[in-house]
Amino acid sequence: MWEEEMCIISGDNRSWQDDNSPKTVIELWCRAKSGHSVLVLVNGLRPYLEIFDPNTQSDSPMPTLSLDKVEQLKEVDGSLELVGEKLFEGEIKKFWRVFVCETWSVPKLREKIKKLGWGVTSADINFAQRLLLDCDIGPHVNIVGNVLWAGERSPDEAKNQNNTNLKLAEENINKIGGAGLYPVDMIISCTPDSLKRTSPFPTPFVIFSFDLETSIKNNKILCAAAVIQRNNHRTEHTFTGDEKSIMEGLTNLIREEDPDIITGYNIDNFDLPRMKERSEAIYGKKKMKLSELNGWGRVPLIENETKRLLPERRQNRVWRIPGRIPLDAWWQARQTLRPQRESLRYVSQLLWPDDDEMHKLDIDSSQMDREWEERPEEVLEYCVRDTIIPIDILNKLQSIGRKEALASVSMTTVDIAATATTSWWIDSLVIRLADRSGIAIPMTKSGPRRSDQIAGGYVHEVEAGMRPWIAVLDFKSMYPSIMISNNICSTTLVRNKENNSESDNISPTTKTRYISSTVRKGLVPQLLEHLMTSRDKHKEAFKKANEEGNEEQAFLQDQLQYAVKILMNSFYGVFASSFYRFTDPKLGASITEWARYNIKEIIRQLDDEGKHVVYSDTDSIFVQAPVDNEAPTSKPNSNETSIDLWNDAKTTTLDFGEKLASRFSKEGAELEFETALSAFFSHGAKKRYVGRVVWPREELLIRGYEVRRTDSFELLRETMTDMFELILDNQSWNSVEMTKTVIDDVKSKKIPASKLVISRSCKGRWDSKNKQWSFDMYSNENLPYVRAAKERIKLGLSFTPGMKVGYIVTDASSSPMKVKSWLVDELDSPPPDYDSEYYAKRLAKALGRITEAFNWSEKELLSGSRQQSLFDF
DNA sequence: GCCTCGGAAGTC
DNA sequence: CTGGGACTTCCGAGGC
Structure with a gap:
């Protein structure tokens, strides 16, 4: 016998025969906490799916359906087992378990059973994952098992005559369904009940x-x-x-x-x-x-x-x-x-x-x-x-540590956290709880599908110009909170009018009903609530470890709390998607509906009180603080007298923010005071703004603008950042002068081409028939980045579908514009000669949108002189 | 040269 | 086989 803590990297299963009876063994590839690799062969679990009569809620199925016919199918192993009653799409049904000879025959078997008229559930769950679900374990486990093979790198205490003899070991492995000598340090066998959950640790992966x-x-x-x-x-x-x-x-x-x-x-x-x-x-x-x-x-x-x-x-x-x-x-x-x-x-x-x-x-x-x-x-x-x-x-x-943390909080193998998609992580938690709560597991793609989009978040109109002293408030984990507080779940959705109850939660516009959590807590709200508290616990443990100077522990706890955050935010997406199991178009719609309602309601109240809401997007609100107009928005030096005014303004804003947060926070919708800005600027487009953050740290906050975009270019990013610095310091005139200088510099080609590289990702597929790259997914291949990608390929450089391709515009006067691929990173070749007019125009256009707010137009930036209007006199 | 439109990418 | 929607910007094409 051997006992050890290890981390499950990946799992698979294989069919084998034991005295002519079909068996399935689960293979778990693990890395022990102490460093060697282990293959664990687990026997004792039988693959199955579950069936029910879709047409009736009564105790027995319709007489037209036959359990015998299912039992006689050649893919089925032994007799059916009565499971009892489970909840399926709001109705209680009776379920039978059908055991399967081989996991790979499940897709075929599903179809055969459906043809007989039965409904099928729990029929698309990976069998290795099934082991984790049934044993209620995650990646970090303690395993007790028999050592079948102990190689060179395995611990000495594990070695004995039987398991270091190659031939003998191989025989023993084959006898319990293994494939032979796996290329690992150690091979052990065990039963499901000898797998126990342990607390997460950093695994010494190779x-x-x-x-x-x-x-x-x-x-x-x-x-x-x-x-x-x-x-x-x-x-x-x-x-x-x-x-x-x-x-x-x-x-x-x-x-x-x-x-x-x-x-x-x-x-x-x-x-x-x-x-x-x-x-x-x-x-x-x-x-x-x-x-x-x-x-x-x-x-x-x-x-x-x-x-x-x-x-x-x-x-x-x-x-x-x-x-x-x-x-x-x-x-x-x-x-x-x-x-x-x-x-x-x-x-x-x-x-x-x-x-x-x-x-x-x-x-x-x-x-x-x-x-x-x-x-x-x-x-x-x-x-x-x-x-x-x-x-x-x-x-x-920290990629690997993050994957391991995600595996730990979603209770999957590490490979699923690393390579699979969000729906797999959610599945791991949802199915686990459903199995324990008498809720049947529908297949993916099985629920009602929606035809049109669901409405998303609310974005508040933003006025062009500067606003002084702003408090920014955010709803904490907005969508998860809404799902919890309104008990939104496919297990609580009221599907029939007859089931309406006075205690139901009713969504504000579509009036969708959900059973109150006092009657029955939904599956997903339960999970989310648990994740919320677990994140708080990890955050606390992180804080404590930091105080104690335990770096390793602090690192681990930080990874874990971050993984929980990622996981929680994935829930909404999966439930708003059209294919996931346990989903209904109404769920996604209800979540955003409540979100829009909550935030609009706060904005309305603030408006009524004469408080100016400057901006709001989905879960955030920007409110102007009641600060004296004289107060400076740019921070004076500490020896200037106006520093006191600035400090007063800051205190007022902090006070204001905190008061708003506590006033509008309610059970299940916690509003947090996130940041204080001494100045906020937008040219009047949604999702585009800059703020001078003064609390909790001092920094420039830029959202949406070209500064953050890859399809902009370095010179534009730099100039725009500088411009924002000046504008927020109330030096808009200087900012215009500065911009004009930059535009002049680019016109006279004083700027190095490396600051003018534009990059965009480019699709493409390998056409194996014609042995060349194809871009036929574009209705028009005449795009600059597609042409740049083609140039790369022609020169023998690597191309990957979806990669970002850099290019320089060499002549925009013709249509389509002429471009040259940027290869200086890879080839040390001389940079191409750029079209200075094009870059000057693009700078003027992007920066002009901003200076427009101060009445300097794009044209004026380009021409270098400001046209004076009648009002200037 | 100017405008509009649709496709595509990018960001929040 | 597959997380979501809102919104902005850029480019090419085509009409006038």
Whole structure:
């Protein structure tokens, strides 16, 4: 027997026969808290689905339906089991459990049963996930089991004669349904009841990062590098020679080192597909041979397992490598950093601006064949560096810790937190609770679908110009709070008029009814309430750990509270979507309805009292504080006399904000005083504003404007930021002068082209028929960024669908405008010559929108002189 | 040259 | 197979 704490990375299942009776074993790939990897084989759970008679609520099904016919289907294992009554779409029905011989036959079986007239539930739940649901565990578990195999890296105490003997171990593994000797440190077997939940800990994952350098002439792999990170220690490996030995080398390394996470830069769209393509170029469809080159799945290297050995791309997006997690550093950087451009060079410059070693550009990747021929050592060095940086990126962004925290709070395996979508996380919590509350689990896509959009949040009209001293108030977790306080859930939605009750919660406009929480608390409100308190607990634990100087604990608690926040915010989206189980178009509509009602009601009350609401978007309100008009809006120096006035204004605003917050907060709709602004400016468009924040910290707050957009350019971002600084300091005249200077500079080409790069993401698909990139999803391919992407491809540079493509406008006088792709990050080539008129115009247009508020138009900015009107005299 | 429209991307 | 809606801006095309 062996007992240990570990983290479940991924799960799968396989069918096997025990004395001619069908069995299904669950495989859990884990990393022990103490560092070694473990494969856990769990026997004792039978896959099933549940059926009911959709036509009746009575005790027995209609006579036309036959339980026998279901039982006789060849996919069914043994006799049906009566489950009892469950709630399904507001009605109580009687349910039977149908056991299934093999999990992979469920889709077919579902259809057969539906054809017999039965309704089907709990019929699309992943079986490994079922184990987590039934045992009520998350990724961090304590496991007690028998050791079947103890390899080199397993703890000495786990080793004995039986389990270190290869042949004997293999026999024992096969005897209980395992596939053979999995490439892990240790293999154990257990039953579901020996899996127990433990508190989360940071798992010492083993990470593998790799990079291929390939020929542009013939796509062949020239060389490769890999880095393994284990216990904060890194080892570097390089691979040269013929393609076959390079790929074998990488594969052997993975099978020996047994990493949990596979990373690299742009592996999803480049390295992984290239491995597949090149190995198939050598061995065609010979699966076993392919596995020698690319068998990265965490399963035995045997004929039966070739399907799981080879990495596979699901629905053209995420890669699946059974037992391991593919985690592309490019995608992580893109999601968390939202960089202007996405090349590895650009991102590493962004993250480590002072470390030249990390982003020096010594290899011309567009001339890789020549470089490889002339200076292979430098190419290898470059290749190694490009495997190290992705790990550094993941560390810097704390990507892995965040995935693990998300897995922990959503109680899924780490791979689901890392690669799946929001509906999987929500499923994990919702199904768990529904199973324990006598509520049936409908299939996805099964509920009523909506045809038109549901109305969203309310956005208040904003006037152009400056407003002094503003208190900004925010509803805390608005949508989740509304779901809790009004008990909004598919399990509480009143579907029939006959069931109306006086205690129902009724939505303000569509008058949708929900059973009061005093009668029955809804499933989702229950979960959300639990998440709310758990977030507060993590926040508290974070605070405490910080005070005690326990850095590791503080870090963990912060990750956890953040993960809970992400998870809570995902609920609304899933329930407002048209495909999720437990959904109804009415739910999403009711949530936003109450939200609009609440916020408009507050605005109305403030208006009635003569308090000026300057702006509001969905869950925030900007209110002008009752501050003396003389008070300065820009902070005076501490020795100036006006500093007292400024301080008074600040105190008044803080006081005002706090009073509003407590006055309008009620049960289930907590209004928080978020920030105080000494000045607020908008040119009069919704979702676009700037504020000078004076509390709780001092900063410039810019929303929506070009400053934040990637399809703007550096010079515009800089100039607009400077302009806002001046405007908020009441120096609008100076700001106009400054702007004119910049426009003049660009006109006379004094500005370097690097400040004029515009970037936009570009779609595209690989047309395997014609062996070229296609952009036929655009009704008009004549767009600047599409043309820039085509130019990149032509030059032999990498292109990934969805990547941000940078370009410079070289001539806007013709239609369509002429552009040149920006390649300086990657090729060290000279920058293109830009169309100064175009950039001057775009600056004038964007900045003119703002100066318009002070009566300086776009034209005046461009011409350099202000036209005086009659009123100026 | 000016205007309108629809497609697309981006941000909140 | 799949979180949502509101809103702004830019570009190309086409009409006059």
